[in-house]
Amino acid sequence: MTVTAQDVFALAQQDKEERLLPQLVRLTRHHRAACPAYDRILKAIGHADGGGDGREYAAVAELPWLPVRMFKDHVLKSVPDDAVFRVLTSSGTTGAISRIHLDREAAATQARMLARTMRTVLGPRRLPMLIVDSRTTTRSSSARAAGVLGMANFGRDHTWILDEDDRPDLSALKGFLARHGDAPFLIFGFTFMVWRYLYEPARAAGLDLSRGVLVHSGGWKKLAAQAVDNADFRSCFAEHTGLTRIHNFYGMVEQIGTVFLEGPSGDSLYCPDIADVIVRDPTTWAETEPGVPGLLEVVSTLPRSYPGHVLLTEDLGVVHGIDDGDWPGKRFSVLGRLPRAEARGCSDTFAARPGGAAA
């Protein structure tokens, strides 16, 4: 089935909020009833209505948010133990691990939603897939592996461009391009690795990536040290390899299946119709005006097996505009990690919090 941007990135901001609000209110009620720890947290922050309906929420921004950190300190799930199908984890350097519980339905739903979102830029077919990573990593139980494996469903003839010892394998890259380089193919990797292990070798060897579609995530901190920002990244790929179809994305294991995807022009990230972002002033918690950076809150109607539908991230971001870009709704950028936030291990950061610049 063909899925276009008009199917996933369709709603103008006001329509979106009108649709999201009742669904998110219902989800809040569902999670309060199904997850006592979540209910206690909400009571503690002044949303004291138990599982009931007493409190009215007139806007998405009024809904109580949960700091993502809570998934490290508490077991927060809205399904019974025997219904848990998968537990996703994101590890950090301090040993604190988020644990996200999915039942069978939630696991399938998140995979379908991710597929639906990605198909807007990949098309319906599984494309030959170049993975900017190693099989060794993919076999590990890291969150980075989970990121690669989640994307691998969209590809075929998967080719890893790092060998088993994580060294660049130029012959694998050249072999892939010889087989598939003259028709659309998918490239996936974490931003910093894509730059180092794909862009740099491809440029040096004069390789043609012009039929590729690159999907990448993971943040810019490591590249900022080399003075490479998103605009440089895109223009260098275009100029030296011919690759112009590039989509950065932002998402996190705590809201698995929801991805905020860069539009074709590359100026911003966009929210799928099931999700939205709110930027908050970190001192007053008020929503900031477009153009004013703050802390990113992400909302999504997807999380049903755990209370992750309204989350305050540890990432700084800025809304650039509303209903004025490639696709409707808010368009935004992630600016990096809140400075006092826990530093995570770089490898896992790439997958656990794609788009977060904690690398």
Add this chain to the structure above:
Amino acid sequence: MIDDERLRRVFRSALNLGDEVEVDVLEYRGIDKWDSLAHMALVAALEDEFDIMIDIDDVIDMSSFGKARELLEKHLV
């Protein structure tokens, strides 16, 4: 008609299963050997063996031997 024995052979080979394993009841992630990585190998093996192209939705939905059988029926009709 689906040749069930042929389908079982593809499962055994792609998932590296011994003869003693009952294939018809298998579910994705129901056993250690059918994990995400093995799932990709299984999809590729099915495509090769039956000369079909499995699309993204079907890769995600192919969550059991029975589902794989249904998928093949759809393709081979």
